[in-house]
Amino acid sequence: MLLTLRGIIPCKEGQIVIWLEEWPKIPFTHGRTTYMKFDLLKTLRSFIAFISGKKEQQYTAEKKKTHSIEKKKERSTERKRKTPAEKKKEHMKFRELGLPPNMLRAIENMGYKEMTPVQEVTYPVIMSGRDLCALAETGSGKTAACAIPLIQKIDTAKNTIQGLIIVPTRELCIQYVDEIGKTAEGSNVVPFAVFGGFSKEIQIAKIKHGAHIIVATPGRLIDLLYDSVISLSNVKCVILDEADELLQEGFLEDIEFIMSCMINKHQTLLFAATMDDDITKLSHDYMEDPQYISLIKKRAAPVSIEHYFTYLHPNRKEAELKKYLEGEGVSQAIIFCNARHKVDKLFRDMRKHYNGIEYIHAGLSQDKRSSIFRQFKTKKLRYLIATDVAGRGLDFTHVSHVVNWDLPDNGTQYTHRTGRSGRMGKRGRAFTLAIKSDLPKLREIIRTKKITPHWIGENPLQGDDTLQKEKPEKRKMHYRPSTVKKRKDGGADRR
Numbered sequence: 001m002l003l004t005l006r007g008i009i010p011c012k013e014g015q016i017v018i019w020l021e022e023w024p025k026i027p028f029t030h031g032r033t034t035y036m037k038f039d040l041l042k043t044l045r046s047f048i049a050f051i052s053g054k055k056e057q058q059y060t061a062e063k064k065k066t067h068s069i070e071k072k073k074e075r076s077t078e079r080k081r082k083t084p085a086e087k088k089k090e091h092m093k094f095r096e097l098g099l100p101p102n103m104l105r106a107i108e109n110m111g112y113k114e115m116t117p118v119q120e121v122t123y124p125v126i127m128s129g130r131d132l133c134a135l136a137e138t139g140s141g142k143t144a145a146c147a148i149p150l151i152q153k154i155d156t157a158k159n160t161i162q163g164l165i166i167v168p169t170r171e172l173c174i175q176y177v178d179e180i181g182k183t184a185e186g187s188n189v190v191p192f193a194v195f196g197g198f199s200k201e202i203q204i205a206k207i208k209h210g211a212h213i214i215v216a217t218p219g220r221l222i223d224l225l226y227d228s229v230i231s232l233s234n235v236k237c238v239i240l241d242e243a244d245e246l247l248q249e250g251f252l253e254d255i256e257f258i259m260s261c262m263i264n265k266h267q268t269l270l271f272a273a274t275m276d277d278d279i280t281k282l283s284h285d286y287m288e289d290p291q292y293i294s295l296i297k298k299r300a301a302p303v304s305i306e307h308y309f310t311y312l313h314p315n316r317k318e319a320e321l322k323k324y325l326e327g328e329g330v331s332q333a334i335i336f337c338n339a340r341h342k343v344d345k346l347f348r349d350m351r352k353h354y355n356g357i358e359y360i361h362a363g364l365s366q367d368k369r370s371s372i373f374r375q376f377k378t379k380k381l382r383y384l385i386a387t388d389v390a391g392r393g394l395d396f397t398h399v400s401h402v403v404n405w406d407l408p409d410n411g412t413q414y415t416h417r418t419g420r421s422g423r424m425g426k427r428g429r430a431f432t433l434a435i436k437s438d439l440p441k442l443r444e445i446i447r448t449k450k451i452t453p454h455w456i457g458e459n460p461l462q463g464d465d466t467l468q469k470e471k472p473e474k475r476k477m478h479y480r481p482s483t484v485k486k487r488k489d490g491g492a493d494r495r
Contacts, residue, residue, distance in 0.1 A: 092120045102186030103151065110182055116141035117295055123149055126237075126269060131287035133243075133270045133280065135294040137304075137419070142271045146239050147180045153236055154212045156188040160234040163213035166221070166258065168245045169389060170195040170366060171373055176215040176241070189213065194230075196220045197366035204229050218246070218254035225261055232262045243270040243283060244412065259286055273415060304422035308431045309442070310456040317433050318349060321403065324431055324456075325354075325383075331400040332376070335385045336417050338406035346405060347385050356382035362389050388413060397423055404432040411445045434460075 091114040094107050115123070118136040125132050126149040136142055150163045167173050173195045180191040194203055194216040200223065207214075207229055214221075214230065224230045238259070240246050246255055268287045284290065312320055325333065337343045340361045347359040358372050358381050369389075375381045379398055388408070399421045408414045421428025434442050439460055446453055446461075453461075 091115055091117070097123065099148075099152075100187070103148070103183065106183055106185040107148070109185075112144070116145075118142055118293075119145040119148070121293055121295065125291050125293070126150075126267075127152070129267055131268045131290040133283055133287065133290050133292050135272055135292075135296055137273060137296055140295065142241065142273075143176060143179050144183070146241065146269065146271060147176070147183050150213065150237055150239070151180065151184045151187065151189050154189045156212065158234070159210045159212075161207075161211060161214050161230065161232065162234055162236050163239075164232060164235050164237070164262075165213065165215040165239040165241060166218060166246060166255070167215065167241050168217065168251065170197060170217060171369065171389065172242065173215050173217055174370060174373075180213060180215070191215060194220050194224065195366075200224075218251055218258065222254060222257060225258070232258075233264055235262050235264070235266050237267045237269065238262060239269045239271065240283075240286075241271045243272040245272075255286075273419060304426065305418055305428045305430055306454060307418070307451045308429060308454045308456055309434055310431070311434050311458050311460045314435050317405065317435075318346075320433060321405070322353065324403070325401075328401060328429070330382070332379065332381075332396065332398045333383050333401040333403060334396070334399055334417075334420050335383065335403040335405055336408070337385065337387060338408070340387060342406065343385050343387055350383070350385070354383055356380070357385070358383075359385040360389060361387040388417070396420055397426070399423070400426075400428060402428070402430045404430070407432060407434060407438040407442055407445075409441070411449045414445050415449060436460075 093114050094104060094112060099107070118134065118140045122132060122134050122145050126145075134142070134145070146165065150165075154162050165176055167176060173193045177191045177193040180189075184191065190211045191213040192203075192206055192211040192215070194207075194214055196217060196219050200220070203220075204224070204227075207224070221230070225232075240255070245251065268290075270283050270287070270290075280292075310320060310324075321335070335346065337346060340363050343359050343361050347357070351357050358375065360369055360372050364372075372381070372384070376384050377396060385405075402418050402421045404414070404417060408417055418428075418430035421430065432442075443461055445451070453459075
């Protein structure tokens with residue numbers, strides 16, 4: 001218990017001559033003199049501190065105190081720095097939902113472990129049976145947000161249609177069925193796609209054989225309802241995906257007719273990437289006490305996408321596009337045009353210089369379109385030139401770049417086009433080739449969608465009070481833009 005004997009010092013009984021840092025507990029006495037064992041090195045240090053007015057101890061104490069305060073500050077700063085990352089990792093995992101083992105295994109085989117924000121927020125609402133109107137960025141996982149709870153609601157003992165999903169395009173229809181089929185693997189849930197441009201007889205035969213979930217475009221679904229092939233009397237849940245497009249002028253009457261065919265009580269879910277106040281009001285007519293959820297807040301353009309623009313003469317477009325694609329690390333790119341004939345012409349010009357390139361628009365047969373989409377999704381193609389048929393809802397997870405050969409007509413269209421990149425948390429880039437006649441429309445898109453523009457070359461919007469404060473620069477060249485009559489490609493299947 002005593003320190004190693006290094007020295008002995010005499011002292012009077014009960015009297016401490018030198019302050020020892022680690023004073024031994026047991027003194028010993030020899031005759032009339034009391035001795036104490038001590039460590040010589042420690043005693044010397046203590047003695048020096050004692051005769052110098054204990055400055056060393058005071059300095060050490062202050063140093064320890066300062067060091068302790070600094071440590072606390074560092075820990076506090078570190079906690080603050082870690083908070084965003086920790087929050088990011090706090091998303092609920094699919095394992096926590098209590099899903100059936102076969103469904104959980106299928107989801108994990110698809111590479112999904114954590115839920116996206118839209119899935120995490122909407123799942124309990126959908127499972128509770130309440131009507132829902134959800135607004136989320138494109139590429140945020142809305143398809144799975146619908147599919148997973150819908151599959152759980154199906155009673156496979158009944159060979160009836162219990163779930164209905166309505167989408168605006170054939171391609172989105174096929175994508176939905178594919179996603180549901182993979183998620184429901186190992187169960188007896190049967191999904192089926194119904195859309196125009198495909199044999200009605202084959203679809204009728206499949207429906208009569210049995211299907212629990214129908215994914216449909218409005219036109220073909222109405223045809224089958226008139227033919228009394230489909231009955232919606234047992235539908236528990238109806239989902240309107242890309243609801244803003246479906247409820248716009250043109251599809252509105254179709255949706256009203258379809259909704260009127262569901263006479264029994266059912267749950268209605270609306271999902272969209274964009275939805276203004278007027279459409280929200282219209283959607284309210286189809287739902288009972290709906291819960292509104294918005295994960296976009298005030299920012300309409302997805303934050304995972306960088307927006308680049310270049311201002312040029314129309315004759316320079318092709319050269320500028322080639323220069324851009326060659327200077328970027330493109331994984332896959334979609335190049336959007338506003339009309340079919342522009343797609344055809346650009347494809348003819350670009351296939352001379354690039355391999356792995358194809359085109360798609362509503363003028364192609366359904367088989368051809370499906371084949372091209374499969375090739376692009378499996379990365380057999382690198383470039384896809386398209387009209388807005390590819391601009392809504394389709395999940396191309398490998399797309400790194402989106403190019404607007406033509407500026408879209410409005411901000412909603414711009415959001416859907418550029419949303420083909422930067423999906424599921426990945427980074428993406430959008431590049432727009434702007435000409436003089438595009439400027440008023442471009443100014444409005446940047447303002448309403450709260451886009452932070454990055455200009456390659458001259459910024460023609462300098463001096464605009466709504467965007468920047470710099471004085472406008474004079475243009476050195478003046479030209480008259482070529483007047484080409486536009487033929488718009490609707491991109492949605494109403495057959």
